[in-house]
Amino acid sequence: MEFDEFKRIINSRAQDVGFSEWEIFYKRKNEFIVNVSEEKVDEYKLYKNIIIYFRGKYEGKIGKANTEVMDLESIELLIQKVKENAKILDCYSNEELFEGEKAYPQVDLYNEEIEKLETREKINIAKKLEVCVYGIDKKVCGCSSCGLSTEEEETQIANSRALEISFKSNLIRVFVQPIVKDDNKTVNIYDEVVTRDIQSLDVEKLARKSVNEALFYLNSKIIERGIYTAILSSRSSAKILNAFKEIFSGEVAMKGRSLLGNKIGEKVFSNLVSIHDNPLENNGLSCRPFDDEGVACRNKKIVEKGELKTFLHNRESARKAKCKSTGNGIKDFFTSNLTVMPINMYIENGSKSFNEMIALLGNGIIIDELSSESKRISIETGNFSYRGRGLKVENGKITEPVDQIVVSGNYYELLENIIEVGSDLKFIINDEKVSIGSPCLMVKKLAIESE
Numbered sequence: 001m002e003f004d005e006f007k008r009i010i011n012s013r014a015q016d017v018g019f020s021e022w023e024i025f026y027k028r029k030n031e032f033i034v035n036v037s038e039e040k041v042d043e044y045k046l047y048k049n050i051i052i053y054f055r056g057k058y059e060g061k062i063g064k065a066n067t068e069v070m071d072l073e074s075i076e077l078l079i080q081k082v083k084e085n086a087k088i089l090d091c092y093s094n095e096e097l098f099e100g101e102k103a104y105p106q107v108d109l110y111n112e113e114i115e116k117l118e119t120r121e122k123i124n125i126a127k128k129l130e131v132c133v134y135g136i137d138k139k140v141c142g143c144s145s146c147g148l149s150t151e152e153e154e155t156q157i158a159n160s161r162a163l164e165i166s167f168k169s170n171l172i173r174v175f176v177q178p179i180v181k182d183d184n185k186t187v188n189i190y191d192e193v194v195t196r197d198i199q200s201l202d203v204e205k206l207a208r209k210s211v212n213e214a215l216f217y218l219n220s221k222i223i224e225r226g227i228y229t230a231i232l233s234s235r236s237s238a239k240i241l242n243a244f245k246e247i248f249s250g251e252v253a254m255k256g257r258s259l260l261g262n263k264i265g266e267k268v269f270s271n272l273v274s275i276h277d278n279p280l281e282n283n284g285l286s287c288r289p290f291d292d293e294g295v296a297c298r299n300k301k302i303v304e305k306g307e308l309k310t311f312l313h314n315r316e317s318a319r320k321a322k323c324k325s326t327g328n329g330i331k332d333f334f335t336s337n338l339t340v341m342p343i344n345m346y347i348e349n350g351s352k353s354f355n356e357m358i359a360l361l362g363n364g365i366i367i368d369e370l371s372s373e374s375k376r377i378s379i380e381t382g383n384f385s386y387r388g389r390g391l392k393v394e395n396g397k398i399t400e401p402v403d404q405i406v407v408s409g410n411y412y413e414l415l416e417n418i419i420e421v422g423s424d425l426k427f428i429i430n431d432e433k434v435s436i437g438s439p440c441l442m443v444k445k446l447a448i449e450s451e
Contacts, residue, residue, distance in 0.1 A: 001070045006052070007158055010075050014056055014160070017079055022056035023097050023159035025292065027333060028152075032119075035147035036126045043147070053336045054078045055097075058086040062095050066336050098315065100163035101296040104289045105280055109169035111196045114150055117172075122148050125174065125203060132207035133178045139218070140211060144177035144188050153433075157294045167289050171196055171429075174203060180214040189214040189369075194285055194429055217389060220403035225449035229364040229419075229442070231357055231393075234426040236367045237438035240384065241275075241347065242430050243377045244411045248275070248302050249328075249340040250311035250321050257380050259412055260308055268308045269415035274348040275303040277312060277328065284344035285427050286435035293329040297343065300326050314340050346437030350421025357422050357440055359396040365448055366391040366398070367407055382412040387451065404451040417444040 003026050014022040028050045035043035055064040056079075063085030067074040126148045134140050151173070156166040175192035191210040193201060232240070246252045253261040260268060279287050279297035290296050293315050301309050313321060314329030317340055330341040352360065367390045374387040385408040391398045422440035429435050 001072075003070065003156065006070045006075065009072070010054065010078065011158075011160075013075060013079050017058075017083060019056040019058055019082075019160075021097050021160050022054065023157070023163075025053040025331070026154075026156040027051050027331075028154040029333065030152040031149060032122065033147065033149040034123055034126050035145055036123070036130050037143065037146070039127050039130060041123060049333070051333060051336070052078075053331070054082055056082045056086070057097075058083050061086040061089040063087075063089070064336070097159050097161055098163060098294045099161040100165065100294055101290075104165060104296050105298070107167070107280055107287050107289050109167060109196070109287055111170060111198065113198045114170045114172050114196070115152065117150065117198070122150065125201070129174060129176055129203040129207055132204050133176060133211055136208060136211040137180065137215060139180045139182055139215060140178055141181045141186075142179040144179060145190070146176045148175070149173045151433075155288075155292070157290075157292075163294055165290055165294060169286075169288065171285060172198060172201070174201060174206060176206060176210050178207075178211050178214050180211065180218060182218050185218050185220075187214045187217045189217065194427075217401045217403060220389065220401040221392070222450045223365070223390075223392065223402040223405055223448060227445045228448050229361060229444060230390075230446040230448065231361055231364070231366045232438075232441045232443060233366060233368050234422070234424050234438050234440050235428060236370045236388070237347065237441050238426065238428045238436045239370050239372060240386075240411060240414075241345065241438055242428065242434070242436040243372075243375060243384065244379065244382070245342050245345060245434070245436065246379050247382070247411075248277075248312055248342065248345075249317075250313040251317040251340040252379070253311050254317065254320060259380075259382060260311075263308050264310065266308055267306045268412070269303060269306045270418040271306040272350065272418050272421050273303055273306055273415050274301065275345065276301055276348060277326070277342045277345045279327070279343040281344050281346075283425075283427065284346075284435045284437070285429040286433050287344055291325075291327045291329045291343070292331040292338065293325070295325045295327040295329060297327040302345075312340050312342060314338060341432065342434055342436070344435040344437075346425060346427065346435075347421070347439060347441070349423045349425045349439050352420055352422050354422055354424050354440055357420060357442055358393055358398065360420055361393050361442060362396055364393050365402065365446075366393060367446075370407065382410045384409060384411055390448075406449050406451055408447045408449075414443055414446070418442065419444050
């Protein structure tokens with residue numbers, strides 16, 4: 001059964017059994033993953049998931065239920081479960097269905113070229129990447145991973161208040177982790193390209209970049225423990241922002257878990273720091289025209305020149321805070337729990353190129369990469385610790401790589417101590433499919449030591 005037919009029937013049945021209001025939320029996710037090894041398919045996975053959440057108001061109370069199956073039987077089960085759930089509630093619900101916006105933004109999120117890629121073509125791209133990696137240098141002895149994935153997502157919301165909206169999005173990801181080895185050391189470095197533009201995919205460029213970076217770190221040294229002026233690379237800064245994205249949630253702030261609580265209108269960071277959540281940003285990887293409650297998305301300047309301007313909200317947290325939703329109500333795919341989540345959050349570009357940032361640094365350390373697997377963070381205090389690797393800078397020049405470092409600090413203090421912002425904004429996409437971006441940042445002082 002197609003969703004349009006499912007929706008038509010459940011709307012009719014909801015009226016028949018006496019629901020005064022109802023809403024259907026539909027999400028479909030398709031994901032293809034292939035890993036190759038020695039020019040053969042090592043892993044091949046295809047995931048197809050759908051989830052439908054149905055809620056209805058019966059005798060003044062709202063019940064909820066969900067299903068992963070679209071057929072007549074599941075419709076009857078949803079209607080029955082929602083009705084029963086509403087009956088057992090002890091009080092009448094203040095929860096209201098959303099009647100929608102007057103207009104929604106238009107965002108181009110779907111590339112049919114990705115959909116048209118055949119499985120054979122996807123495998124061939126992954127194989128080509130592996131061949132390129134091995135062809136760059138004789139010190140390449142393998143790949144921890146080498147492959148390609150495509151992701152497609154569709155969201156539809158319809159309710160009895162005449163709301164009926166939908167969007168589709170897709171992405172292609174090419175990834176590689178070459179292993180290089182000499183007589184003394186083995187290094188492997190993960191890199192990837194995530195895009196909607198197939199034409200921009202350059203597997204040879206990705207192979208060269210990842211292998212050359214790994215080769216460079218074969219000669220890495222150990223650094224002395226100390227407080228350094230440092231540059232966080234764009235990907236390192238994005239990883240830390242991702243770890244602390246919750247501090248900008250109104251829901252988290254009202255629970256007392258963010259030190260930014262009650263500081264709207266105050267200067268909280270360096271005046272060089274401006275932070276957006278812009279689901280309409282063309283370069284973002286998880287853009288969308290509306291959130292999972294049907295609220296239209298828009299660009300929010302969370303921090304402007306160091307001043308906290310707003311928290312992010314869904315409809316419920318906005319009601320408690322006596323403000324409007326910012327369009328950041330996101331449902332967990334499997335549990336249907338609604339939370340507050342950024343969609344496409346990033347630190348705004350500055351004016352300096354990466355090379356100009358290095359020259360300005362003079363003497364210090366570039367934090368090139370941080371390991372998310374080894375991080376220790378506290379949302380409540382802002383404290384963090386990461387293992388990583390970097391580059392030593394002397395007299396405005398990169399002199400040698402440094403490895404096995406531990407970077408520690410406090411994120412609130414880090415953003416207070418930003419003394420320059422680069423112009424190389426780059427995005428990562430996390431496990432929650434949230435797009436997080438940052439340019440490189442120069443920090444006045446950062447604690448760095450060897451493991």
